[in-house]
Amino acid sequence: MDVIFATSRKTASSAPMCSNSYYTVAFDNSEKYGYCSVNVPIAHEIGAIDVNLNGETDKFFKFEKHKQLNLDGVIDSVKENSFEEAIVFVHGFNVKFEEALYRAAQIKFDMKFPGAIVVYTWPAGAEEGFFNQLLISGTYKNNFQNAKSSITGFKNFLK
Secondary structure (H helix, E strand, O other), rough: OOEEEEEEEEEEOOOOOOOOEEEEEEEEEEEEEEEEEOOOOOOOOOOOOOOOOOOOOOOOEEEEEEEEEEEHHHHHHHHOOOOOOOEEEEEEOOOOOOHHHHHHHHHHHOOOOOOEEEEOOOOOOOOOOHHHHHHHHHHHHHHHHHHOHHHHHHHHHOO
């Protein structure tokens, strides 16, 4: 299933892909758009996101494809769906890119929603490293600042 996204996350210099290593927890003023195709296992517990890096698609969520788009491409992708409604999902605090897209796919699948799902994923989550994972107050402060910095981009996206 395709999950369309818009993000104010800073990207790494590596090849574009649906990953936390490419879409980071740092803020960037330029919005990025695209979609990730997500394999959702038919036999999963409602509300659960089971991930396994071994690639077993019958039991686990997995990214299958990534495509970068511009804003017009996002609008066209939403309009291609024959269902007249779409879900716009915005995640909360301490959620990295992969989790945001997996959660959106899980919501669409579990609800059996026929329309498009679009995620606005602002830069949230802890920086890599053991101490950054432990020091949640620093993560909260960074996430809060990134959320405030993402407001303009989110408003423009919704227009």
